[in-house]
Amino acid sequence: MKKAFETGIQQAKNAIENAEYILLGGGAGLSAAAGIEYGGKRFKENFASFIEKYRLTDMYSSGFYPFPTQEERWAYWAKHILINRFEPGATKLYRDLLRLVNGKNYFVMTTNVDSQFEKSGFAFDKVFEVQGNYGFLQCSTGCHNKVYYNESLVKEMVEKTVGCKIPSELVPTCPVCGGNMDPHLRINQYFVQDEKWYEWNQSYNTFLKESGGKKLVFLELGVGFNTPGIIRYPFEQMTYHNKNATLIRLNKENPEGAKENIDKTIAFTEDMQEVVSAIME
Incomplete structure (x- = not known):
């Protein structure tokens, strides 16, 4: 297990270091791992x-x-x-994630509604809180x-x-x-998508267009099957269609993914803070 973990960490390090673009996907498991x-x-x-x-x-x-x-x-x-x-102030896990992608061309798609990305220093215009x-x-x-x-x-x-x-x-x-x-x-059909929501949505689509076919890392963090159509399934599909993409999935309970992406996916079931800290070493 330790050998497999160390191999995965090195692969994740290499993928992030060589990435031209990084798309982070934050789910409920991320904030839970951060202590919320x-x-x-x-x-x-x-x-x-x-x-x-x-x-x-x-x-x-x-x-x-x-x-x-x-x-x-x-x-x-x-x-x-x-x-x-x-x-809650900015948590260590979110701050470490910023350090991990700082200096890279990144964007965040998150179903979390607690503003931890913003509090931790992620650029306001690069975080799409879709829910x-x-x-x-x-x-x-x-x-x-x-x-x-x-x-x-x-x-x-x-x-x-x-x-x-x-x-x-x-x-x-x-x-x-x-x-x-x-x-x-977003609890029902009356969810308000205001002007700012549409601006973030456009920024997200622009990021996807610009990163198409490039060395792109999908960093999926604590995303389960509550709303898989927002992050999990699209990340799988985009990984499959981009030969230069790598999917890094941090998920204790649901690390499995599409078999078509098995050679392009690095999955971790260990504590999320431990994984992020190890990648940064």
Whole structure:
């Protein structure tokens, strides 16, 4: 195992060193590996009263819980957003990833919504958060094409939460239609793709066009099968169609890939921080 790991690390080093372009794909497993976990001790410590009252089991499934009132719903979501978006600073794993690709022509496609790439120093215009961002709100029915930064509101909600409820006057309402607001997350067909979203989408497509046929490394990080059509499957397909591409996959649970790419894929199931640190040595 150690020999195979060392061989894989050397192959990954060579691929990254020789790459003309690097496309990073960040999934939920990346932030979990960085310490932003949605279950276990971290969940229990932050949501004890919600667990007792609603029998919640983890932060991911809790996002779909049918809270009886908007006051209760936003008491939960404010805490969720605070501890995953605003409280954490840049984590070591994300900072190390930046060091790994710094000086290269890179772009980031991520389904994560916690802004860790931005916090860690990745260029703002090179990070496409395709599924949204915890730091913003949107109309729950997408009645207009705008999102709203929510940091001060979220912090006030958490500060004034009593008995798993926020004061009614803090419940956000849409400034256009007067309806409910949602966190800016792709949870249904009403997800708002504002002007900035389309700019990032265009930048992503431009990067793909420019890197076509070049020495391109797909660095896939903690991407499972929750939304495989956004990162995992496209990375597989683009690796297959580019003879100069290499896919580096860091994934403890799902390292397997398309058999057609077996000679172009370097997969690791070890701790992600360990792998990234070893590649940088």
